[in-house]
Amino acid sequence: MRSTLTSQLLRVGRAAGKGARESRLRAVALAVAAGLLASALCAIFAASAVYDGRVDRSAARSPQTLDAHPTAQPVALWGYTYDTVEDLQYSVIFIAPLVNEAPLPPGLAKWPGPGEVMLSPALAEAGEREGISTRLGKVVGSIGPDGLESPGERVAYVHPADSHLNDPRLFKIVGYGNPAGSGIGEHTLVTPLWILQMALTALLVVPALVLVAIAARLGATGRDRRTALLEALGGGARARALINLGEASLPAALGAAVGLLPWLLAMAVDYRLPLTGFVMPSAQLRSVWAELIAAALIALVVVLAAVVLLHRTRRQRKKKGAGQSVLPRPNSQKLPALKVVLCAAFLLLATRGPDLLAARSPFWFIILYMTGVIGTLATLPSVISLATAALGNVLADFGRRKGHASALVSGRWMSEQPGVTARLVAGLVIGIGLMGQVQVHSSRISEPMIAAEATVNRIGASVLTLKSPAEPGRVDAFTNAIPQGIHTLALTAPDSDGNTVLKAPCATLDQLRLACLGTDVITRAHPDERLAELANWGSPSGRIAVSAAPVADGSGSQEQLLVLLSESRADLPVNAVKAAAYEHLSLSPGVGSLGYSWYVGAKERAETVNWAVLLGIIGLLALGIAAALNNAAEFLRFSRATAPLTVLTGRQKIFYMVAAWTIGLPLLLATGIGLFANYFLSAPMTVPLIGASISAPGIVAMGTIGLLLALASWGAGASQAVRQAGRWTPEAD
Numbered sequence: 162m163r164s165t166l167t168s169q170l171l172r173v174g175r176a177a178g179k180g181a182r183e184s185r186l187r188a189v190a191l192a193v194a195a196g197l198l199a200s201a202l203c204a205i206f207a208a209s210a211v212y213d214g215r216v217d218r219s220a221a222r223s224p225q226t227l228d229a230h231p232t233a234q235p236v237a238l239w240g241y242t243y244d245t246v247e248d249l250q251y252s253v254i255f256i257a258p259l260v261n262e263a264p265l266p267p268g269l270a271k272w273p274g275p276g277e278v279m280l281s282p283a284l285a286e287a288g289e290r291e292g293i294s295t296r297l298g299k300v301v302g303s304i305g306p307d308g309l310e311s312p313g314e315r316v317a318y319v320h321p322a323d324s325h326l327n328d329p330r331l332f333k334i335v336g337y338g339n340p341a342g343s344g345i346g347e348h349t350l351v352t353p354l355w356i357l358q359m360a361l362t363a364l365l366v367v368p369a370l371v372l373v374a375i376a377a378r379l380g381a382t383g384r385d386r387r388t389a390l391l392e393a394l395g396g397g398a399r400a401r402a403l404i405n406l407g408e409a410s411l412p413a414a415l416g417a418a419v420g421l422l423p424w425l426l427a428m429a430v431d432y433r434l435p436l437t438g439f440v441m442p443s444a445q446l447r448s449v450w451a452e453l454i455a456a457a458l459i460a461l462v463v464v465l466a467a468v469v470l471l472h473r474t475r476r477q478r479k480k481k482g483a484g485q486s487v488l489p490r491p492n493s494q495k496l497p498a499l500k501v502v503l504c505a506a507f508l509l510l511a512t513r514g515p516d517l518l519a520a521r522s523p524f525w526f527i528i529l530y531m532t533g534v535i536g537t538l539a540t541l542p543s544v545i546s547l548a549t550a551a552l553g554n555v556l557a558d559f560g561r562r563k564g565h566a567s568a569l570v571s572g573r574w575m576s577e578q579p580g581v582t583a584r585l586v587a588g589l590v591i592g593i594g595l596m597g598q599v600q601v602h603s604s605r606i607s608e609p610m611i612a613a614e615a616t617v618n619r620i621g622a623s624v625l626t627l628k629s630p631a632e633p634g635r636v637d638a639f640t641n642a643i644p645q646g647i648h649t650l651a652l653t654a655p656d657s658d659g660n661t662v663l664k665a666p667c668a669t670l671d672q673l674r675l676a677c678l679g680t681d682v683i684t685r686a687h688p689d690e691r692l693a694e695l696a697n698w699g700s701p702s703g704r705i706a707v708s709a710a711p712v713a714d715g716s717g718s719q720e721q722l723l724v725l726l727s728e729s730r731a732d733l734p735v736n737a738v739k740a741a742a743y744e745h746l747s748l749s750p751g752v753g754s755l756g757y758s759w760y761v762g763a764k765e766r767a768e769t770v771n772w773a774v775l776l777g778i779i780g781l782l783a784l785g786i787a788a789a790l791n792n793a794a795e796f797l798r799f800s801r802a803t804a805p806l807t808v809l810t811g812r813q814k815i816f817y818m819v820a821a822w823t824i825g826l827p828l829l830l831a832t833g834i835g836l837f838a839n840y841f842l843s844a845p846m847t848v849p850l851i852g853a854s855i856s857a858p859g860i861v862a863m864g865t866i867g868l869l870l871a872l873a874s875w876g877a878g879a880s881q882a883v884r885q886a887g888r889w890t891p892e893a894d
Contacts, residue, residue: 192416199420268308507536588788832867
């Protein structure tokens, strides 16, 4: 009997959903909400799987050193360094077998010979324009998937020439498979997992939950009437829940399945994510197929739970000496006073909490900050609804005293519907907050990075620096191998006072218009901007003495850098210089322009920003869908509610006035309050230690979008009300 009643109530819910007003709109909203939430949760599980895969593959290819296993037989020499392609770092691993049966590193089908190289497919593709095929040696093959942390990892295996086998960077190994890792590879260059998961939560999960809440309450007026009838017939909480589940289960299940579909496709084939260039590893996703399905089921449960829990009953409280009434109470809602208090608390946590509670811990700094930001954005719509309700009371009192029908109707509507207002502005407020967070995090860049970018913009690659080996013969071989038209000098390490010396033969100094007598000093104000930049980056004191001396004297008593300057002031042939440096100088020559390490850091920061932009676009899309669906439902409800006014007033102007107050004004308030909150939420990230900045054009753009959305929503709501008024007839409800 119980199961029969349960199935009947579920069928009643499905039938009620099909016949209700705005049923199609709500079904679409529920499906989209479930799909986006399922996909967002899958992204979190997939991120963990990708990071775990990186760790496992890195451990598998990491060497077991002879120092850690002194009784084992050494089988190979191993070493590593970093280089750059497209101004982004990639890993260079040096290997040389010591015995005939030396085991191969994972991903290699054979040992490359002396001077030969194997590249990962991603590195071969990215470095094609920069001559990667000739930089490190002769390319004889590619690295297989087993030797890569991800399909898009950029890495090279190089068998050094015999002349480099005594390089100090090489050490003996006894095999592969070291859980401690080698400290090299893609995992050392990417954002930590916890930061990525925080970003996924803030930019994907939170917008999806906003859409879930809006979808659950969409078309609430009709369901409230249905609930009142159900209560009058004696139905309890279980009956209400079953009917609501019957109405929402099918669209929510379809949405969750659609949200899972892209991840099922990603299990079958590797594909490249837009903007970031990251290749999603299908093999790694297949290892967590159960977790991805569980994520879709969790999303379905969350949506159905929201549908049940956010359905408000309309029973009146028992009065003293009276029984429980089954009559519907007036369609008014409580003001969200608690959420207003929570909003203030979260705002205080975001703006002051990190400095006061976690100033010395970057981890807890970000945790506290993001908790405050998310909490503020989640509760801020309630603050706006409270402000709108308070303004509505003032407006209604004004309309009653002055006899303005539009002011009276608008004021009553605004004061009695705080929940409707909160749903109306939620998408816009949270969208402004997310856009602000994406912008402020993407602007984080240190002062040296800014200076390095300015240096590259001024002089490009017309000056290069390299590590100088102690053997003068290697320097001579290198200078003979590089193209003509390049000056070669040496820059000594700073002394105790921070001063350095630039050494070169007199002929070179004459061409650079520097005196050979040892009296010249290069400063940051030197007329040759290349030498001025060299003084800026090459000497802590900003002063470089000039000395006529051989570039390499063979003493090895003082550490120095080689400095290459273009005779024509044009960019130097970087790839040719790198190829000659790897061949003649050392296994880690460190070729780069002035400030290049900071410049590479800025470029890597830009790559991280691409992830933020991608996730931000998806989050904003979810919020845009939420706002569109909610506003569409609100337009329909607004037009039906205000249509009878045309009979009472005989004028259509009242619809435009009421729409301006009840739709346009809350959205304008949301824009202003959202920008105001965004300013305070961004402030903790603009301190010198963090290095972010607030973009004035970004603020203007967000304000413009909010203004246009308010105007468009006002016009759409008013015009819909006018059309509805022309077709309105009394209904027996």
